[in-house]
Amino acid sequence: MRLAFVICILCYTSDVVRSDNYAKDNNDVEKLFEFVWEALEAIAKFVPLHPDTDLNISQLLNKYGYPFEEHNVTTEDGHILTMHRIAHGRNETITEKKRPVVFMKHCVACSSMIFLYSGPENSLAMLLADQGYDVWLCNTRGNIYTSHTTLDPNKDSDYWDFSFHEKGYYDIPASVDYMLKYTKVDNFTFLGFSQGTTEGLVFTTMRPEYVEKINLMALLSPVAYMGNSSGLIPRLLSENQELIELTFGLLGIHSVPFTPLIPLLGKVFCNDASSVQDVCPLIMDFIVGFDLPQVNKTLLTVFLASSPDGISIKELYHFGQEIRSGYFRQYDYGVGNLIRYGSLEPPSYNVSKITCPVAAYYGKNDFFVATKDVEHLFQQLPNVVVSHLLEYEAFNHLDFVTAIDVKAMVYDMLFETIKKFNPPNKS
Ligand SMILES: *[C@@H]1O[C@H](CO)[C@@H](O)[C@H](O)[C@H]1NC(C)=O
Ligand SMILES: *[C@@H]1O[C@H](CO)[C@@H](O)[C@H](O)[C@H]1NC(C)=O
Ligand SMILES: *[C@@H]1O[C@H](CO)[C@@H](O)[C@H](O)[C@H]1NC(C)=O
Ligand SMILES: *[C@@H]1O[C@H](CO)[C@@H](O)[C@H](O)[C@H]1NC(C)=O
């Protein structure tokens, strides 16, 4: 565990050194990094890549015949977020008839691309648009589709002073308000994946006035209680939290922003002609749970073009606290709790306030989310309409967006549930 942690730090700092030196005066270290970078870029030009690898979000949607819109919102605390909208499916046009809305919230270290990268046959957002929905993809602070009115993510550490709490408390309400005003629908389906579910639970417990506007809350791999999660990252986090806080504190590291290094490494090492391609899914599954047969290797370069996106270190600490304490509650500031919350312990998120229907899907081989913890959450949610433990034994955390057979395994039944609570206009 310690060793894995030290390796992570080394990789990260070498990346920081590279990007720092890029701008500074010439020196040997910079020249070396520049040389390696250019060599990798040159190699990347000659390897067989999936044609979607270098497409941005509008190009990807347009390529497959979907409309693309972007909408900017500013939160109470100054974060500017770009939402992406797919107003209708392929080869359709907007009619005067309102379409029912599905509001989608991505995972940690992700962006709206996570629901799109796998194309029209497999991506949740494109499939929902084809099912007759008006699809809104929310992006929360810290990823490449966000910025700030006064703070600079590259210079101001205050920019990164957030965990999933602020995303649920500020970002989602601002985005939902905008969407409701724009579409004029009375209610919508909230669909979250991974940390997107955590933020959705924070949103509805901290802002209960929105609960009645949610016709269905669909949770893919719900992350709330984490005391039983046993994967590599959760263990690394909970067993080394002091060491991590000390090291990152000394190094002044507050975030891991999106870096073009990963897409480049993805192209060079994970392409279809690469002799080490098999190592790529191995590394991913080491983190999320082993399910190699469900990895579509051809799509790895597309997946890695947009993941991982920006993450704040405070998000990791908050998860670390949840894993250690077993509670689902606000950030623990230690002695600072008294000033912030007026109590020694941070307040818990009271999920019994979430009276809207909740449908949840979870896997048996999810290194982040233990079935015991999900079932603990269900006991407290007053209106669980679907709680589906997926049959496939090896179903892991990322399979909800990456599995080859995800449509048959999850999405088809999810669509049936959404249709029941938020019926599309077309039959
Ligand atoms: C995608 O790239 C195209 C071509 O460079 C550009 O015109 C478009 O604005 C980009 N879309 C987004 C959402 O950045
Ligand atoms: C939204 O903000 C981004 C930058 O944060 C900008 O590039 C884009 O043009 C804005 N889009 C709209 C529709 O205002
Ligand atoms: C959409 O239209 C294009 C071109 O007209 C056609 O090739 C494609 O099959 C259509 N797709 C669907 C889902 O109808
Ligand atoms: C959602 O809004 C529609 C359209 O206004 C309405 O018919 C339906 O009863 C509402 N559903 C809920 C659960 O509020």
Ligand SMILES: *[C@@H]1O[C@H](CO)[C@@H](O)[C@H](O)[C@H]1NC(C)=O
């Ligand atoms: C694991 O889950 C069980 C059942 O919900 C719960 O009682 C227990 O406290 C959890 N363990 C930890 C360490 O949180």
Ligand SMILES: *[C@@H]1O[C@H](CO)[C@@H](O)[C@H](O)[C@H]1NC(C)=O
């Ligand atoms: C993997 O993705 C590619 C590209 O989208 C697709 O053509 C192929 O059928 C997928 N492979 C499997 C095994 O489903």
Ligand SMILES: *[C@@H]1O[C@H](CO)[C@@H](O)[C@H](O)[C@H]1NC(C)=O
């Ligand atoms: C949690 O919310 C429920 C429903 O609103 C309420 O009855 C209960 O008292 C709350 N619990 C706490 C600890 O605040």
